[in-house]
Amino acid sequence: MSWVGLALLAVAGFLLGGVVTAWRSSRALAVVLGIGTALASAGGVAWLL
Template sequence: MGDYLPIVLLALAGFLIGGVYSTWKTARGFSIMLAVAAVMAIVGGIGWMIYG
């Protein structure tokens, strides 16, 4: 599972970015929360690839 975790995190980030895009006009607060989660998933995925 350790080899696939960065890919899973980056896929999750893509899913979350899609959520940000679709909710931006209707629910800004929730959209910002999704954006923060997407950034965390991206940083975690890249960090896992580099240091893991």
């Protein structure tokens, strides 16, 4: 088990919370955070494989 992969998945979870919070007030920020979430989760999964 790699710490980097787990850290990337944790960051993705943190960013996902930001997406949910920002969605009501700033859609553009939510989209940017969503892209970051997708990249962090894909990187975390790829690192663990």
